[in-house]
Amino acid sequence: xxxxxxILFLCLSFxxxxxNEELLNPDFSYQQKLVIQCQFSVDSNFPGVIVTKTLxxxxxxxxxxxxxxxATLYIRINGYQIxxxxxxxxGLYKPLYDFRPTEGDYYELYGxxxxxNFYALSKIPVKPAVKSVNFNSSGFYGExxxxxxxxxxxxxxxxVDQGNYQTANDFYNISVPSSNANNNSISVRSAAYxxxxxxxxxxxxxxxxxxxxxxxxxxxxxTKTQNEEINNPYVQGSxxxxxxxxGENVIGMFIGLNRSEFIFVN
Amino acid sequence: MTNTLKIFFxxxxxxxxxCLNDNAVPVEDIVLDETAEILRYLESIGDFPNTELAPALVxxxxxxNTSSQYFILDIRTPQxxxxxxxxxxxxxxxxxxxxxxxxxxxxxxxxxxxVVSKNGQASSYFxxxxxxxxxxxxxxxxxGMASWNMFFADEWFSALNDVDQTFINIEFPKKPxxxxxxxxxxxxxxxxxxxxIYRIKEIIGKDFVNGIxxxxxxxxxxxxxxxxxxxxxxxxxxxxxxxxxxxxPENAVWYRDAYLFEFRSVNSLQTLPNDQPILxxxxxxxxxxxxxxxxxxxxxxxxxxxxxxxxxFYWRLNADPQLAEYxxxxxxxxxYPYVSGN
Numbered sequence: 001x002x003x004x005x006x007i008l009f010l011c012l013s014f015x016x017x018x019x020n021e022e023l024l025n026p027d028f029s030y031q032q033k034l035v036i037q038c039q040f041s042v043d044s045n046f047p048g049v050i051v052t053k054t055l056x057x058x059x060x061x062x063x064x065x066x067x068x069x070x071a072t073l074y075i076r077i078n079g080y081q082i083x084x085x086x087x088x089x090x091g092l093y094k095p096l097y098d099f100r101p102t103e104g105d106y107y108e109l110y111g112x113x114x115x116x117n118f119y120a121l122s123k124i125p126v127k128p129a130v131k132s133v134n135f136n137s138s139g140f141y142g143e144x145x146x147x148x149x150x151x152x153x154x155x156x157x158x159x160v161d162q163g164n165y166q167t168a169n170d171f172y173n174i175s176v177p178s179s180n181a182n183n184n185s186i187s188v189r190s191a192a193y194x195x196x197x198x199x200x201x202x203x204x205x206x207x208x209x210x211x212x213x214x215x216x217x218x219x220x221x222x223t224k225t226q227n228e229e230i231n232n233p234y235v236q237g238s239x240x241x242x243x244x245x246x247g248e249n250v251i252g253m254f255i256g257l258n259r260s261e262f263i264f265v266n
Numbered sequence: 267m268t269n270t271l272k273i274f275f276x277x278x279x280x281x282x283x284x285c286l287n288d289n290a291v292p293v294e295d296i297v298l299d300e301t302a303e304i305l306r307y308l309e310s311i312g313d314f315p316n317t318e319l320a321p322a323l324v325x326x327x328x329x330x331n332t333s334s335q336y337f338i339l340d341i342r343t344p345q346x347x348x349x350x351x352x353x354x355x356x357x358x359x360x361x362x363x364x365x366x367x368x369x370x371x372x373x374x375x376x377x378x379x380x381v382v383s384k385n386g387q388a389s390s391y392f393x394x395x396x397x398x399x400x401x402x403x404x405x406x407x408x409x410g411m412a413s414w415n416m417f418f419a420d421e422w423f424s425a426l427n428d429v430d431q432t433f434i435n436i437e438f439p440k441k442p443x444x445x446x447x448x449x450x451x452x453x454x455x456x457x458x459x460x461x462x463i464y465r466i467k468e469i470i471g472k473d474f475v476n477g478i479x480x481x482x483x484x485x486x487x488x489x490x491x492x493x494x495x496x497x498x499x500x501x502x503x504x505x506x507x508x509x510x511x512x513x514x515p516e517n518a519v520w521y522r523d524a525y526l527f528e529f530r531s532v533n534s535l536q537t538l539p540n541d542q543p544i545l546x547x548x549x550x551x552x553x554x555x556x557x558x559x560x561x562x563x564x565x566x567x568x569x570x571x572x573x574x575x576x577x578x579f580y581w582r583l584n585a586d587p588q589l590a591e592y593x594x595x596x597x598x599x600x601x602y603p604y605v606s607g608n
Contacts, residue, residue: 072298072306074298074302074306077443078443080443080444080445080536081443081531081536082298082302082305082446082531082536083531083532084302084305084306084309084310084531086306086309086310095531095532096309096313096530096531096532097530097531097532097533098532099532099533110298
């Protein structure tokens with residue numbers, strides 16, 4: 001029993017140490033973060049990666065202050081092909097020569113700047129293969145059955161033909177396949193068409209566009225406003241935004257996407 | 267020890283586990299090898315070998331007419347130099363090229379430098395290395411001394427040959443992408459520029475004739491020991507039916523020059539094998555010498571086939587108007603004056 005008491009005493013002293021560490025050193029000072037931005041698809045040449053840093057609240061945003069001009073960045077494709085990125089302007093780093101990403105490829109981003117190191121991985125999704133499309137007349141939204149591919153999630157935008165095409169500003173939700181595998185089927189829906197497009201006058205002019213994203217887009221989408229899914233308003237969000245760029249004091253998204261043509265809905 | 271104590275210890279261990287600092291963000295190993303660093307640096311200063319500028323030739327006529335604008339560095343052997351050289355040319359060892367060019371550039375920044383070899387291929391090789399080091403005012407005398415005067419053209423004319431009887435038109439595929447070669451550089455080198463210059467100087471110090479060129483007559487058996495690369499336009503690789511459909515040696519893989527420049531990082535550079543010697547041929551051996559220099563800097567084991575297609579299918583070069591630019595002939599020999607002695 002005496003040994004037990006000694007051990008208990010030692011353990012408690014450790015616990016106290018653990019607790020105090022958080023309480024005694026509260027740090028409210030400004031922590032600079034590196035911000036990485038890159039969204040790429042097969043539709044166009046690789047756009048490059050933007051590298052900036054956050055600025056303290058009392059400094060008015062100025063690209064000259066925020067941009068990083070001397071970072072080291074590389075893309076690595078499918079684990080082998082190295083493509084260096086070079087600073088151009090406004091924090092933008094591009095390959096020396098244009099190239100167009102290929103669907104199904106995996107892109108890794110390696111970078112460093114001073115004491116910051118960062119890394120990201122993203123797949124360039126394949127173009128969404130749509131099996132069927134349906135117009136939900138009670139909810140006034142489009143929904144589609146899409147064939148899944150590994151490491152991808154899906155979403156959709158509503159589109160209305162008004163002579164020129166009007167599209168939704170953001171996605172309604174992200175459809176995540178329950179199995180991360182190829183050739184399953186998943187339902188993807190758009191947000192409801194705005195009220196002004198719900199009348200019968202717009203019958204025959206409603207479309208939707210299906211997007212496929214690297215799987216990491218799901219966590220980002222659900223947390224980008226530090227909230228829960230848009231269709232679950234009763235749950236209070238709390239977590240920080242989930243970025244797919246990894247690194248200490250580094251935030252950002254490095255994300256591949258692909259999209260279908262406009263698909264007729266109703 | 268009682269069961270109660272065991273359970274207690276298990277609980278304590280679990281609590282300790284939760285106390286561990288989990289703020290560290292997992293980051294993949296960001297260890298980029300030296301080759302990737304050098305590749306980035308070479309691109310950042312213009313990626314010379316993968317542009318229309320390569321191999322930076324100056325013709326005999328241009329050099330003759332504007333010789334006052336140039337320092338002429340002759341890298342042939344002292345014996346070859348004393349048998350005849352361009353007036354005011356200076357005979358130097360190729361191993362000293364970097365230091366001499368560096369010194370000339372510091373003291374005479376507005377002057378151009380022409381490097382002269384016997385056949386234009388060694389000079390293309392070294393000029394490419396110097397360009398990769400950032401010396402953008404360095405040029406290689408087109409076809410070397412062979413284009414200056416017929417007295418020096420013996421090797422070029424004896425090299426012209428046709429060995430394409432067994433050649434075929436089948437396109438052999440590039441290999442799958444693989445890693446860049448591994449380079450090991452001294453850890454004392456800190457900056458990417460220091461590393462690149464070190465690597466370039468290291469290669470400049472090697473002998474061209476024995477080290478980098480494949481000077482023997484080409485034989486098809488070489489494809490068994492080398493990854494054979496044809497670098498150039500489509501007609502250099504594939505021969506049309508009316509010219510015999512015998513385009514290239516068996517197993518030769520085609521890499522396109524302008525406009526694709528397939529040795530660019532965004533194209534097919536990393537389809538070159540990093541574990542096998544490579545032999546590359548171009549139209550006249552000058553561009554392939556330049557590319558061999560570039561690929562050697564990146565760590566590939568590359569040789570250039572001297573005289574290029576001129577020693578493989580000279581008749582076809584002459585017969586195909588699209589390949590006329592690669593033909594070496596008496597029309598390329600200017601018979602300009604030269605001086606003998608040291």
